[in-house]
Amino acid sequence: MFQLSKKIEYALIAMRHMAVSGSGNIVTTKEIADRYNLPYDLLAKVMQTLARKEFISSYQGVRGGYIFRHDPRTVKVSDIISAIEGKPSLSIIQCESDDTNNCIIHSTCTIKTPLVKLQTSINTVLRDMSIMEMV
Amino acid sequence: MFQLSKKIEYALIAMRHMAVSGSGNIVTTKEIADRYNLPYDLLAKVMQTLARKEFISSYQGVRGGYIFRHDPRTVKVSDIISAIEGKPSLSIIQCESDDTNNCIIHSTCTIKTPLVKLQTSINTVLRDMSIMEMV
DNA sequence: ATAAAGCGGACTTAATTGGTCGGATTTCAA
DNA sequence: TTGAAATCCGACCAATTAAGTCCGCTTTAT
Numbered sequence: 303m304f305q306l307s308k309k310i311e312y313a314l315i316a317m318r319h320m321a322v323s324g325s326g327n328i329v330t331t332k333e334i335a336d337r338y339n340l341p342y343d344l345l346a347k348v349m350q351t352l353a354r355k356e357f358i359s360s361y362q363g364v365r366g367g368y369i370f371r372h373d374p375r376t377v378k379v380s381d382i383i384s385a386i387e388g389k390p391s392l393s394i395i396q397c398e399s400d401d402t403n404n405c406i407i408h409s410t411c412t413i414k415t416p417l418v419k420l421q422t423s424i425n426t427v428l429r430d431m432s433i434m435e436m437v
Numbered sequence: 438m439f440q441l442s443k444k445i446e447y448a449l450i451a452m453r454h455m456a457v458s459g460s461g462n463i464v465t466t467k468e469i470a471d472r473y474n475l476p477y478d479l480l481a482k483v484m485q486t487l488a489r490k491e492f493i494s495s496y497q498g499v500r501g502g503y504i505f506r507h508d509p510r511t512v513k514v515s516d517i518i519s520a521i522e523g524k525p526s527l528s529i530i531q532c533e534s535d536d537t538n539n540c541i542i543h544s545t546c547t548i549k550t551p552l553v554k555l556q557t558s559i560n561t562v563l564r565d566m567s568i569m570e571m572v
Numbered sequence: 573a574t575a576a577a578g579c580g581g582a583c584t585t586a587a588t589t590g591g592t593c594g595g596a597t598t599t600c601a602a
Numbered sequence: 603t604t605g606a607a608a609t610c611c612g613a614c615c616a617a618t619t620a621a622g623t624c625c626g627c628t629t630t631a632t
Contacts, residue, residue, distance in 0.1 A: 338545045363599025366608045410473045416571040427558040436551040498630025501577045
């Protein structure tokens with residue numbers, strides 16, 4: 303459907319929220335879930351991935367939570383997407399994104415080159431918007 | 438996953454094929470399926486949609502098939518995508534694309550405006566490439 | 573009349589997504 | 603030192619979507 307997944311939407315909402323909260327403030331998953339009416343468990347997962355990918359720092363225990371880690375201007379939408387997708391680079395074409403290389407048309411595919419071109423342009427667009435520009 | 442569906446890939450392959458065949462030539466689904474090793478039945482569906490949307494003209498019966506209908510330069514990748522998706526305009530965000538308007542975050546959503554902006558840029562990219570540029 | 577083509581709906585299966593659950597660990601503070 | 607609040611993590615389930623298949627129909631050239 304060529305759409306962003308819920309996880310990515312939630313990640314963007316969370317990242318934006320933390321960016322406006324300021325980098326000093328600690329924020330909990332519950333806070334964000336309540337504030338934006340997001341499913342807690344799923345958001346929790348998303349936060350964990352964001353922490354693992356070092357976009358935010360995590361603190362366990364009571365009074366724990368997350369803290370925004372970087373300059374919002376340097377974190378791009380494309381970074382968030384690839385972090386959540388778990389893939390280093392995005393791809394609108396399937397044969398480029400799976401490493402298994404099981405594309406049945408492979409040799410006969412005529413659209414790969416132009417689509418890779420499209421991909422490049424789209425990447426540029428996604429790299430051009432930072433979290434900062436979402437506040 | 439932010440990827441084009443198989444149907445869209447097949448549609449692009451088919452459209453490109455017909456564009457290079459020249460607008461006089463009649464082409465059958467079988468030909469294309471064989472040539473590019475695509476699943477016949479699924480491709481057939483795609484061709485039917487393309488015909489319904491008047492990108493190609495269809496001819497039934499023996500010696501029937503399809504003929505490319507327009508100048509390849511005027512048919513954009515974005516046109517094909519929306520035709521196959523069955524939606525007039527693409528949208529990377531779900532709340533914009535479904536008419537049911539059942540978005541649970543709705544009022545609290547903070548990322549809509551920036552994402553609509555992204556969408557606009559992506560649309561431009563997709564409108565900027567025509568079938569002609571894929572040959 | 574028959575074969576080759578498109579048309580179209582119903583169906584099945586596979587994959588992905590969205591969401592949930594249970595339990596573990598960490599840590600603060602009463 | 604115990605309990606509550608938080609992250610962490612894997613497993614699981616349900617719903618939706620994507621991909622593919624099947625069947626019977628219509629159209630039309632030969």
